[in-house]
Amino acid sequence: MRPDFLRCERLPNIWCPGCGNGIVLRALLEAIDQLQLDPDKVVLVSGIGCSSRAPAYTAFDNVHTLHGRAIPVATGIKMANPDLTVIVVTGDGDGSAIGGNHLIHAARRDVDITVVVFNNYNYGMTGGQASPLTPSSSITTTTPNGNLDRPFDLVKLAAGAGATYVARSGIYFTKHLVDHLKKAIAHDGFSLVDAVAQCPTYFGRFNKKGSAGQMVTSQKDWMVLKSVAEKKTPEELVGKTIIGEFVKIERHSPASAAAPKEQA
Amino acid sequence: MPEKKTFKITHNRKWCKNCGICVAVCPKKVFEIDRSDRHAIVNPQDCIGCQMCVEHCPDFALIVVEVKNE
Numbered sequence: 513m514r515p516d517f518l519r520c521e522r523l524p525n526i527w528c529p530g531c532g533n534g535i536v537l538r539a540l541l542e543a544i545d546q547l548q549l550d551p552d553k554v555v556l557v558s559g560i561g562c563s564s565r566a567p568a569y570t571a572f573d574n575v576h577t578l579h580g581r582a583i584p585v586a587t588g589i590k591m592a593n594p595d596l597t598v599i600v601v602t603g604d605g606d607g608s609a610i611g612g613n614h615l616i617h618a619a620r621r622d623v624d625i626t627v628v629v630f631n632n633y634n635y636g637m638t639g640g641q642a643s644p645l646t647p648s649s650s651i652t653t654t655t656p657n658g659n660l661d662r663p664f665d666l667v668k669l670a671a672g673a674g675a676t677y678v679a680r681s682g683i684y685f686t687k688h689l690v691d692h693l694k695k696a697i698a699h700d701g702f703s704l705v706d707a708v709a710q711c712p713t714y715f716g717r718f719n720k721k722g723s724a725g726q727m728v729t730s731q732k733d734w735m736v737l738k739s740v741a742e743k744k745t746p747e748e749l750v751g752k753t754i755i756g757e758f759v760k761i762e763r764h765s766p767a768s769a770a771a772p773k774e775q776a
Numbered sequence: 777m778p779e780k781k782t783f784k785i786t787h788n789r790k791w792c793k794n795c796g797i798c799v800a801v802c803p804k805k806v807f808e809i810d811r812s813d814r815h816a817i818v819n820p821q822d823c824i825g826c827q828m829c830v831e832h833c834p835d836f837a838l839i840v841v842e843v844k845n846e
Contacts, residue, residue, distance in 0.1 A: 523791050524835055530795035534834025684801075686831040712795075725800025728832060 513542045517551070522569050527562060528636075530724020532709025535683040536630050537566045539707070540599070543693035544572075554597045557586040559611060562637045562711075563603035563630030580610030583618045586625045594624070597697060604631040605643040608664055612644070619673035619702050622763060626696045627704045629666060632711040640714025651718040670704045671759045677703035678759040683710070684731035685755065692757060701763035708735070708753065782843045783823040787815065792837040798829035 518541070527533050544554060554572045558564035560579035567574035577585045582600045590598045600607075607615055607629045618625065634652050635641040642652040642659050645666060649658040670678045677699040681689040689707060696703035710716060710727040721727050738756030741749055785806070794815045799807045804822040807829065809815060823840065830838050 518836060524793070527834065529793035530797055531834050534836065535832055538831065538833075538836065683832070723796055723800070725796045728797050729800050 513538060514545050517541045517545065517571050519569055519571050525569055526565060528711075528713040530710070530712040530727075531562065531636075532632060532683045532711070532728070533563050533566060533630050535686065535728075536563075536628070536689070536707045536709055537569065539683075539686055539689045540566075540601070540628060540693055541570065542690045543697060546690065547694055547697060549597055549697075553595060554599065555586075555589055556599050556601055557582045557589065558601040559603070559606040560637075561603035561606045561635070562632070563601060563709075564606060566601050566630070580606050580612075580614065582606070583611055583614040583625070583627065587618060587621075587623045590623060590625055598625045599697065600625055600627045602627060602629055603636075603643075604629060604633065604645040604666075605635045608644045608666060608669070615704075616669065616673035619670050619675040619704070622674060622676060622702045624701055624763075625703075626693075626699070627702075628693065628696075629704065629706050630709050631666070631706055632709045632715060634711055634715045636711045636714055640711070640718060646715075650715070652715065653718075666704070666706045667758050670702075674702075675704050675759060676701035676761050676763055677757075678706075679704075679757045680706040680708065680753070680755050682708040682731040682735050682753075682755055684728050685735070688755065695757070695760075699760070708755075779845065781825060782821075782845065783825040783840050784843050785817055785820055785823060786839040786841075787817060788835075788837040788839075789815075791835045793835055795834065797832050797834065798838060801828045801832045803828065 556567035556572050556574040558567045559582040586598045586600045633646050639653050641654040644664045646659050647663050667678050667680050679692040681692050696705045712724040716727050735755050736752045741754045792815050796809050806819045806823050808818045830840050
């Protein structure tokens with residue numbers, strides 16, 4: 513990662529000790545560095561939440577928008593100037609609950625933006641409330657006896673809505689995460705990366721997941737690579753999260769559908 | 777036999793929040809959270825330069841570079 517990608521006068525960041533957002537941010541900057549993108553042509557757009565503070569620590573142009581409305585703003589930026597690389601930095605609540613409709617419709621329209629979801633399984637900034645991605649029977653501020661609802665599978669949601677690149681990775685597997693962020697940014701079409709991070713202050717403390725270090729290293733135990741998971745039975749995969757690349761298809765853009773007409 | 781590589785660990789105390797992630801991910805036990813809950817580099821000579829601590833530091837506080845012996 514190039515040190516000049518960071519806005520050093522803004523650091524140290526406001527995140528709690530042991531927050532996973534910084535690790536995802538580093539992976540994102542590393543991916544941008546490895547792709548050798550022009551820093552002046554990268555725009556980071558974020559909504560509201562812990563994760564959405566991330567663009568403020570980078571030297572790229574960034575827009576901090578309304579809660580959940582990062583994707584519409586990013587769509588507008590991309591339409592106004594298609595040369596830019598537009599990356600949406602969002603959290604699990606911001607992206608899947610408040611901005612959930614924007615997410616599925618951006619995927620349906622196949623806008624050429626990249627959405628990076630910093631998934632820490634709860635609303636960290638407001639005190640650890642349950643988000644749509646909080647696993648069943650997990651304890652949060654609003655579900656003190658365990659979450660009764662089932663969580664979204666963000667990968668299946670995005671794939672069902674028509675996203676052309678969907679991947680999931682965890683912060684323990686930084687090389688894997690950087691690799692999939694690179695593929696997502698380079699992909700032509702709507703791409704989503706579900707980056708599983710940790711919230712030791714709320715989600716970890718309520719659910720007795722241990723210290724920040726234990727939460728990071730325990731990802732080895734409850735995450736399974738997709739290639740490994742395909743060889744296992746469904747019983748062996750209960751309680752495991754599968755990481756890897758789930759969707760990678762050619763873009764179905766309206767421009768290519770219109771092109772033959774012009775020729776005829 | 778090739779000479780053992782040496783690495784220089786730079787720790788930015790102003791940015792570090794003593795979260796202990798580097799202690800958990802380091803395969804050589806180079807770091808420690810000391811009695812006053814502060815981050816400490818206890819075995820810098822054991823560092824193998826795997827960059828695990830650098831990649832997992834949420835606060836961008838660690839830099840590990842190889843020292844070239846002339």
